[in-house]
């Protein structure tokens with residue numbers, strides 16, 4: 222499985238590739254000229270790079286020599302090259318100060334750049350500026366490669382189309398000019414494989430270059446309808462010959478960022494950026510590129526140990542951890558919130574050895590993650606922190622936590638004020654009862670506190686339905702008390718209470734504070750989780766929060782929509798930045814995914830630049846018949862497209878097991894049953910549950926057992942089907958084996 226590909230389609234709806242009508246008309250000679258120019262440019266750059274001595278990370282005393290050399294380069298360079306060189310000087314100065322890091326990586330001659338701009342400024346010679354992953358400027362040799370993270374030069378590449386006039390500030394100088402050419406190139410092992418220009422996309426073939434037609438461009442890397450013979454309906458995949466043979470050298474994603482994405486990536490290094498974007502709109506892409514951008518521009522502040530990424534699942538952690546090294550930020554910690562919070566709680570409460578409940582009732586999860594409880598926690602914790610008579614150590618905080626969750630009168634009042642129609646008083650009481658039973662048992666695990674607690678509580682009987690539910694009512698030995706369990710949500714509650722009462726979390730003796738935080742899939746975190754995370758970011762609050770309310774999976778998590786969550790966190794003034802272009806899936810897939818959301822869909826539909834194969838619904842009388850059909854479709858798919866990735870997605874593990882076992886018997890090659898997010902990210906067939914694939918990406922997706930009994934008419938089913946469908950980049954099939962789910966749109970059933 223490819224997970225999220227680092228390569229993707231050259232779709233830039235504001236440019237001509239997605240809008241063929243605006244494509245400049247060119248003759249064959251013009252096209253040939255483009256290819257020749259790019260080849261000549263690459264030859265020149267490679268020739269020059271071959272003369273550059275490989276620069277090793279210098280010993281610290283060489284920093285000065287480097288600075289002097291850069292100063293000399295600046296003196297001899299043209300004004301417009303100065304900012305890049307000055308920035309390099311600043312980086313070296315920063316590095317020298319830390320005496321720890323490599324100065325600059327040399328440009329990799331095998332793939333020296335991915336973008337090419339030809340610029341014209343008044344009174345000056347036209348110049349070529351290349352956008353790559355490392356800066357190398359040699360004005361004499363006419364080679365200017367600028368790191369994509371280096372604003373403002375990169376802004377020209379990301380913001381302006383070919384033919385556009387620009388006005389930018391270079392250093393302290395206003396510059397006006399025109400973009401004469403803007404091309405994206407794919408260079409691998411020193412060879413030019415692909416050129417994407419407004420005039421067309423040219424790919425290298427055996428005997429030269431071939432121009433892809435407009436439809437093929439849109440389908441680059443995909444195997445969709447345009448290259449799909451009409452008689453292939455009922456077949457998975459198509460077009461492998463086109464995609465695999467001719468256009469497999471797709472540009473890296475940094476080459477494709479659209480102006481809106483780049484604008485978010487290059488936001489100032491302080492303040493919270495909240496991104497709401499539909500599935501496949503580039504939220505993860507923006508989050509990781511923003512970190513790379515910040516690290517490049519202030520390596521000292523945004524060093525890898527000072528950035529934290531929180532992801533929605535271990536699978537996404539594996540994916541992002543693989544992507545970060547290529548962006549130069551390989552050492553950054555990537556964790557799921559649950560993992561991170563457990564470790565942080567264990568550090569803050571090292572003596573608290575309570576195991577964690579695995580079957581917390583839904584009402585309790587809602588109670589503990591509800592914004593009403595967060596509000597109460599914040600209020601009470603602030604008062605508690607000020608009260609001179611209370612204990613401010615971590616044991617005192619555990620008491621505070623128990624008291625918060627079991628103070629019936631206060632919680633009832635807080636929930637009554639919140640007036641949540643989905644969480645009425647009966648549910649509050651049910652959850653309270655659970656807490657009133659368990660919190661004392663947890664307190665009891667700490668022998669140091671037991672005597673003190675009993676003395677304090679002896680005078681405070683709590684009556685509930687005639688039962689004695691006082692904290693600490695029984696006296697059983699710790700080991701035997703099976704109620705002494707924390708719920709998973711308690712990690713965040715304890716951490717938040719700790720932060721408000723005691724201040725910064727600590728790692729050893731050091732405050733545990735990050736300079737940048739990126740939270741992906743934030744829609745599955747509770748406001749209290751986000752509150753804790755924001756509490757470990759330094760005062761400038763450099764944060765990217767990305768999420769999609771249409772992809773909520775944890776319906777109990779207390780996250781409803783962005784504006785309410787921001788309000789819950791006291792961040793009402795933060796703007797929500799919408800992303801509208803859905804890059805991953807085809808228009809057909811997105812239409813299905815939107816319809817299953819029904820009333821939960823965003824009123825503004827996403828812009829889907831690609832079209833592909835129609836979504837198909839296949840009905841079978843049994844799983845056995847469905848498997849036979851699938852096996853017959855999968856075998857030819859992989860003989861045509863051996864590098865394809867296919868997900869067979871079920872709602873429940875038992876369903877996934879059944880399909881996997883039967884497909885195994887059918888001897889489907891590269892078949893894997895993914896059970897615990899253990900994805901291999903390789904070509905082949907993954908059979909798993911929808912929950913496992915959150916945030917990932919496949920060429921083809923088959924949703925199985927989309928039956929009424931499996932996906933009834935409720936919000937969770939809507940979200941699940943939406944998530945499953947939007948994992949597909951190119952083609953989606955929907956299989957039912959009994960009465961189809963009422964969420965399957967009528968147009969598909971009748972197709």
Ligand SMILES: Nc1ncnc2c1ncn2[C@@H]1O[C@H](COP(=O)(O)OP(=O)(O)OP(=O)(O)O)[C@@H](O)[C@H]1O
Pocket residue numbers: 225226227228229230231232474477478479482498499500501502503504505506507769772804805915916917918947
């Ligand atoms: N500007 C772009 N041009 C082309 N492809 C892009 C662009 N931005 C992102 N992509 C590609 O689109 C796909 C989806 O991107 P990404 O995973 O960042 O989206 P997402 O919003 O996080 O998705 P999800 O919500 O489903 O997790 C990836 O393959 C990515 O490489």
